[in-house]
Structure formats: C-alpha cells, structure tokens
Amino acid sequence: MPPTVAVVGGGISGLAACYHLVLLLEASGRLGGWLQSTRTADGAVFEHGPRGIRPGGAVGTDTLHMVSELGLESDVLPVPGDHPASRNRFLYTGGALHKLPSGLGGLLWPVPPFSRALLWSGVRDLLAPAGTEPDESVHAFAHRRFGREVADIAVDSLCRGVFAGDCRALSIRSCFPVLFEAERRWRSVLLGLALGSGKRQDSGLSRRARAERWSQWSLRGGMESLAEALAAFLRPRGVELRCHAPLRCLRRCPDGRWQLTLADGTVTADHVVSALPAAALAEVLPDEAEPLAQELRRIPAVSVAVVNLQYEGVTLPVTGFGHLVPSSEDASLLGIVYDSVAFPQHDGTGAASVRLTVMLGGAWFGQSFGEAAAPALLLQRAQAAVREQLGLEPAPTRCIVRVHQACIPQYTLGHWQRTERIGRFLAEQRLPLSLVGASYAGVSVNDCIASARAAVERLLGWPR
Numbered sequence: 001m002p003p004t005v006a007v008v009g010g011g012i013s014g015l016a017a018c019y020h021l022v023l024l025l026e027a028s029g030r031l032g033g034w035l036q037s038t039r040t041a042d043g044a045v046f047e048h049g050p051r052g053i054r055p056g057g058a059v060g061t062d063t064l065h066m067v068s069e070l071g072l073e074s075d076v077l078p079v080p081g082d083h084p085a086s087r088n089r090f091l092y093t094g095g096a097l098h099k100l101p102s103g104l105g106g107l108l109w110p111v112p113p114f115s116r117a118l119l120w121s122g123v124r125d126l127l128a129p130a131g132t133e134p135d136e137s138v139h140a141f142a143h144r145r146f147g148r149e150v151a152d153i154a155v156d157s158l159c160r161g162v163f164a165g166d167c168r169a170l171s172i173r174s175c176f177p178v179l180f181e182a183e184r185r186w187r188s189v190l191l192g193l194a195l196g197s198g199k200r201q202d203s204g205l206s207r208r209a210r211a212e213r214w215s216q217w218s219l220r221g222g223m224e225s226l227a228e229a230l231a232a233f234l235r236p237r238g239v240e241l242r243c244h245a246p247l248r249c250l251r252r253c254p255d256g257r258w259q260l261t262l263a264d265g266t267v268t269a270d271h272v273v274s275a276l277p278a279a280a281l282a283e284v285l286p287d288e289a290e291p292l293a294q295e296l297r298r299i300p301a302v303s304v305a306v307v308n309l310q311y312e313g314v315t316l317p318v319t320g321f322g323h324l325v326p327s328s329e330d331a332s333l334l335g336i337v338y339d340s341v342a343f344p345q346h347d348g349t350g351a352a353s354v355r356l357t358v359m360l361g362g363a364w365f366g367q368s369f370g371e372a373a374a375p376a377l378l379l380q381r382a383q384a385a386v387r388e389q390l391g392l393e394p395a396p397t398r399c400i401v402r403v404h405q406a407c408i409p410q411y412t413l414g415h416w417q418r419t420e421r422i423g424r425f426l427a428e429q430r431l432p433l434s435l436v437g438a439s440y441a442g443v444s445v446n447d448c449i450a451s452a453r454a455a456v457e458r459l460l461g462w463p464r
C-alpha cells in the first residue's frame with residue numbers, strides 16, 4: 001500500500017503540497033488561508049491578503065507554470081513594465097508624497113526625501129568591505145552598505161511594505177537572502193545584483209511575463225481564485241480536502257505512524273506535511289517534540305489591519321502602485337496600495353471609482369491600537385490617512401475592515417539558526433514530518449508554493 005500522507009493547513013502552501021498528495025485538513029470553513037478576495041455584485045474585487053504575485057525568478061516561473069496547468073491563463077491580469085503601477089512607487093515623508101527615484105537622473109541628483117544623490121550610496125556599496133557576521137539586522141546591513149538615510153527611510157519602508165516589520169529586528173540573511181548572498185559573493189550588493197542573475201528556463205506565460213517585463217500579476221476573480229482553482233483541480237483527482245477539521249493534537253503511534261486528533265475523530269498517517277503557521281504547529285506537537293515546539297514558538301508573526309476603501313468621483317494626486325510610510329513618520333500606518341491603478345479590471349461596473357487598501361499595524365500593532373483594536377477605530381484611522389496623505393475628502397462609498405491576527409511571520413535575527421536547528425531535530429529524531437509555508441523560508445505566495453513543492457519532491461524522492 002502507498003504511504004498515507006496528511007497535509008495540515010489549507011492555505012496556499014497546504015494546497016500546493018496536495019498537488020501530489022491525498023488528504024488535507026483545514027481548521028476553518030474555507031481554503032486559501034490569507035488568500036482572501038471579496039467579490040461584490042457589481043463585479044468589483046477587494047483583496048484582503050496578497051494582491052499581486054511577482055513573475056520573476058525560478059519560483060515566479062514555477063507559479064506561472066502551475067497557473068497554466070490550472071487553466072487560469074486567460075484570467076491572468078498582468079501589470080507590464082511600462083505601466084505606472086510598475087514604474088511609480090511613493091514614500092510619504094515630511095507630510096508629502098515623494099516618488100522613489102528610477103532611471104539615471106533620479107540617482108545623479110538629490111531627490112527628496114533623500115538629502116544626497118543616491119549615486120553616493122551606490123559608490124559606498126561598491127567600496128565598502130564585505131561583512132563578516134553570519135547574520136545582521138536589515139537596518140544594520142543597509143546602513144553599513146548604503147548609509148544611514150537609505151537605511152532609515154528606504155529600507156525601513158521596504159520592510160514595512162513586505163513584512164509589515166521593523167528592519168531593526170528583521171534578519172538580512174533570512175528576509176533578503178539575495179542581497180546577503182550578493183554581498184558575500186561579490187563584495188557589493190549592487191555588483192552582485194547586476195552580475196548574479198543566472199539564465200532562466202522560460203516557457204509559455206513566464207516567457208510572456210519576461211518579454212512584457214511584468215512587475216506583478218493577479219487574477220480576474222482575485223487572488224482567492226488561485227486557491228479555488230487548486231481545490232477544483234485536486235478534488236476530482238481523489239484528493240480529500242476537509243474543512244472544519246482543526247488538528248488538535250499530533251501523537252506518534254507505537255508503530256511510528258502519526259495519529260492526528262481532530263475535533264470529531266482521528267486520522268492515521270505515515271507522514272505529515274505541516275503547512276500551519278509555526279506557532280500553530282507548536283501547539284499540537286507531542287511532549288517528546290518539546291525542543292522543536294520551543295524553536296517554532298520563537299518564530300513570531302505580526303498582525304495587520306487591512307482596510308479596503310472605494311471612492312467615487314475623486315482623482316488620485318499621483319498614479320502608481322501605492323505609497324509606503326517610514327516608521328519615523330507614522331509607525332502605525334504602513335502604507336496605502338492604489339488598487340485601481342494596478343488592477344482597474346477589479347473596479348466593477350459601477351461609477352468610475354478609486355479603490356485603495358490601507359494597511360495598518362504590523363510590528364507596531366499592539367503599541368498603536370492595543371491587541372483588540374475596534375474595527376471602527378481602524379476605519380477612522382484609515383480614512384484620516386487617505387484624507388491627509390492623498391487629499392481625498394469625500395466619504396468612501398464602500399469600506400471593508402479585516403484584522404488579520406499574526407498574519408506575517410517575522411524572520412528576526414538568527415532565524416537561519418532556528419530553521420537549521422529545526423531541520424536537525426527532525427533528522428535526528430527521524431520524524432516523518434515536513435514543514436512548509438510562510439514561517440520558514442519566504443513569505444511570498446511564490447515562496448510558499450516553492451516550499452510545498454520542494455517538500456513533496458523530497459518526500460516522494462523525485463529528482464529536481
């Protein structure tokens with residue numbers, strides 16, 4: 001009989017793992033995890049989780065390949081390289097919006113909010129010696145290589161716009177491994193980025209993405225359609241996708257198999273693929289795996305309030321992907337995405353509208369709003385930010401507030417050692433358990449899918 005493999009966690013990582021396996025157990029009543037899209041009767045789509053996926057690199061190529069296999073090709077909404085949402089990103093500092101420099105002109109002269117031409121930061125990176133520490137905070141790394149202003153403003157904002165996190169606590173080695181490696185290998189981040197990108201094998205959609213220089217893509221029905229399409233692909237192929245099936249407890253049977261205790265019974269499996277957040281897995285492990293549980297509990301995650309707003313009869317003062325707010329300007333307000341610029345197809349058939357998503361909290365959630373923030377307060381804060389930062393005075397015609405508890409894992413300093421210790425424990429104890437998902441090696445949808453695929457390949461002994 002072939003071994004039984006149970007996948008726990010029905011987010012994108014668990015679903016992607018099931019691509020080749022047979023049973024998935026999901027605690028909630030829906031699949032997709034943070035892939036959450038609201039579709040309104042007038043055809044508008046509001047994203048409460050990821051809103052765009054990068055097509056580049058091996059992981060981006062693999063995701064696009066999966067999209068083709070799922071038959072979603074005609075639903076892909078690309079954002080080509082010459083689109084304003086690809087070219088323009090803004091920072092809100094000193095009470096004003098500043099376009100992030102692009103092109104040579106933007107590097108040769110001082111462009112606010114930077115007091116010196118960014119060229120000097122590039123020269124500093126080319127001349128500075130390579131670091132020797134095995135890990136460093138993202139801020140310390142950026143300060144050492146590019147100078148204080150770039151670290152305090154640009155890199156601070158970048159970490160808020162990807163991890164909703166604090167660059168002073170996040171690890172360069174785990175959050176931005178490409179930059180870390182570039183410095184180690186080429187002694188300069190810029191040199192490494194310029195020389196380091198190898199040749200890629202493109203086909204179909206990814207070839208088109210490269211030719212048209214897509215910066216990101218979404219789907220006509222929103223990102224949740226990726227989870228729905230995966231589920232629709234898996235069910236007729238014999239994969240059992242069980243919702244309302246929270247894993248309560250994981251025990252080893254005397255014969256070495258796992259016994260999974262659910263709310264309404266037990267399941268036995270030879271191998272378990274955990275696609276749960278690290279802290280959720282820690283809660284269900286048996287006592288003998290306490291050292292593993294302790295490491296998992298040291299991988300924190302931050303909460304983000306996502307406020308979707310729709311306005312009618314207004315015009316944005318700038319056009320682009322959106323703007324980020326450095327923590328020195330306003331720690332509680334991470335940034336605003338101008339959704340209707342990148343994906344006007346999601347505006348629906350109503351009157352011409354501007355759709356925005358305001359993201360609040362992250363690493364500053366508790367200090368800004370308390371642990372149990374009232375949705376009305378978050379909505380008020382979001383609307384005030386849109387008024388102050390974008391000058392949109394009218395009341396929004398549609399508002400959706402979601403508070404996502406512990407939604408983005410934080411790879412803090414030393415994360416690489418934690419994941420190594422976790423791997424060592426699994427190997428030494430010969431535990432038939434694979435860990436996939438956003439808690440370990442990349443938070444993007446691409447990284448989650450890639451982690452699931454790699455685990456399944458190891459499990460089934462497939463060559464890469």
Ligand SMILES: Cc1cc2nc3c(=O)[nH]c(=O)nc-3n(C[C@H](O)[C@H](O)[C@H](O)COP(=O)(O)OP(=O)(O)OC[C@H]3O[C@@H](n4cnc5c(N)ncnc54)[C@H](O)[C@@H]3O)c2cc1C
Nearest residue numbers: 009011012013027033034049050051247437438443444445
């Ligand atoms: C607001 C926001 C914006 C984002 N934007 C982007 C973006 O633009 N681009 C991008 O690439 N990525 C983005 N991301 C990141 C990306 O969406 C996530 O990292 C990814 O979806 C995580 O998937 P996952 O399957 O690993 O985890 P999750 O989605 O957290 O799935 C885990 C699943 O496990 C289930 N579960 C928990 N406990 C149990 C249990 N005991 N038993 C059974 N099931 C359980 C949960 O219900 C959940 O469904 C964003 C994330 C957020 C929150």
Ligand SMILES: C=Cc1c2[nH]c(c1C)Cc1[nH]c(c(CCC(=O)O)c1C)Cc1[nH]c(c(C)c1CCC(=O)O)Cc1[nH]c(c(C)c1C=C)C2
Nearest residue numbers: 054089160161162163164322323324334335336337359444
């Ligand atoms: C304001 C907060 C956030 C915004 N998006 C996210 C947060 C927390 C979450 C997020 N955004 C991206 C990813 C995936 C990372 C990846 O490796 O693909 C996640 C988890 C994509 C992303 N968003 C921004 C950048 C620079 C990236 C990396 C990929 C890319 O270059 O496209 C910047 C950014 N995010 C937000 C805004 C308003 C913004 C810039 C203007 C929203």
